[in-house]
Amino acid sequence: MFGLEFVVVLGITVVACGAASGRLRVAAPVLLLAAGLLLGFVPVLREVELPSEVMLLLFLPPLLYWESLTTSLRQIRRDFRSVMLNSTVLVVATAGAVAVTAHWLGMPWGPAWVLGAAVAPTDATAVAALAKSLPRRTMTMLRAESLINDGTALVVYGIAVAVTVGELNLSFAAVSGRFLLSYLGGAAAGALVAWLGVLVRRRIDDPVLGNVAALVIPFTAYLLAEFMEASGVLAVVVCGLIMSQVSIRRSSPTARIQGAAFWTIATFVLNSALFVLVGIQAQDAVRSLDAGELAVSLWRALVVTGVVVAARFAFFFTMPYLIRLLDRRPEQRARRVGARPRVLSSLCGFRGAVSIAAALGVPLLLDSGEPFPVRDQIVFTTAVVVVLTVVVQGLMLPGVLRWARLPADADVEAERRLALVTTTEAALGVLDATAERLGTDPDVADRMRRDYEQHLEVLLAEQSEADEEHPARRYDRHDTELRLELLAVKRTAVVRLRDEQRIDDNVLRYMQGRIDIEEIRLTGRDDMPE
Structure with a gap:
């Protein structure tokens, strides 16, 4: 079921949760996720199928593109080193910590790395929705990290899946080649589509047609990168960052006003619907396990969630001190932040759609024809991690923000x-x-x-x-x-x-x-x- 009836139910849920959010003073994504979990109990809604390709292709390109268009490129340049460390080293470290933990809990190494890669990246849409009250620099850092780290995590995920099913022999050359192709190919695809997009927009005077062309741009960048076996996520981000600098000069006032209104509504609807769908999928993951497996799987999922959160806290309380030892320049000292802001940034490690899509994208069979090991546990554990990070950390965030006593963003x-x-x-x-x-x-x-x-x-x-x-x-x-x-x-x-x-x-x-x-x-x- 993914017809008109479900669309109506989805729309009503989005409106109801959005209205209740202000009254209850609870972040809308938390209510939307909870609503999705409850909707999973409705028998007819259990027929909803959410292929990973739908989540990755339908939702990610427009959401990531709009986030890229509205992210401060100046702030990214200023904190480029921190952004890249958070979106590469932290992701790989988190994936490794989860893989070691999952293997210790009885999961084979290959599936353990698949799980680690799935839950490693933070989610751009969740960060934008839950952390929008943070100061500008903190918010920009979190958004930039979540835009880029998806590419890193999906590369690790692809390597882990390929090795597990038998498509790839694990070697330094193979892994290095995948990373280079993913990053360089994705960036090249995004830059090429941005260049073509500018050429097209120059030749379109009608603002409606211009915005239709703008709507096609992120999907084109994503598909081109995927065709090259590169990172579609990174292609969309690079394309969006380039277009954010160019569109100010190249589009008409009417096109910009219409485009801003359209993207604001479209991304709100997609983002809200995504949280509901993730909730439904999480409920479906619970039903995939029998009663005997559920208690053990829940314990494993709670441990993995703790490792995900602990890895982020450990990174933010070790890497800054290492950088201080290596870089003593005065301009770097001015960028240092205290322990309370780092606690706040650590708490904002929300997981979301990319993690669910990666878990659902795990193949059913190996090349040998045998079932993919512990696939249901990977999906269930990922769903639990997403739900707990969004709900628990999302509810804690306002109180921690008050505790942090960050200076006013003047x-x-x-x-x-x-x-x-x-x-x-x-x-x-x-x-x-x-x-x-x-x-x-x-x-x-x-x-x-x-x-x-x-x-x-x-x-x-x-x-x-x-x-x-x-x-x-x-x-x-x-x-x-x-x-x-x-x-x-x-x-x-x-x-x-x-x-x-x-x-x-x-x-x-x-x-x-x-x-x-x-x-x-x-x-x-x-x-x-x-």
């Missing part, structure tokens, strides 16, 4: 104010010359100059921009041409601030949205919703 507001002041000054600097070139009525230009100057005084006095209506909104249609020219100057100024790394990508998108809305209002476009 950088965003300061950068927004810098962008507002800079763009207003840029518009003032060219107002007279532009008015003269366009032949604007001198009285109109004078009034506009005075209002811009008053607006600038308000900003420099550090009052909120919301306290002062933008001056350009108080004019009639006959001076539209001048205002559009000034908006173009402001757009150029704010992009330059981003390129100079004086403001964050998210601040650029905020400012670009304000300018886009004003431009659409001025041009009287009728293809935008009210």
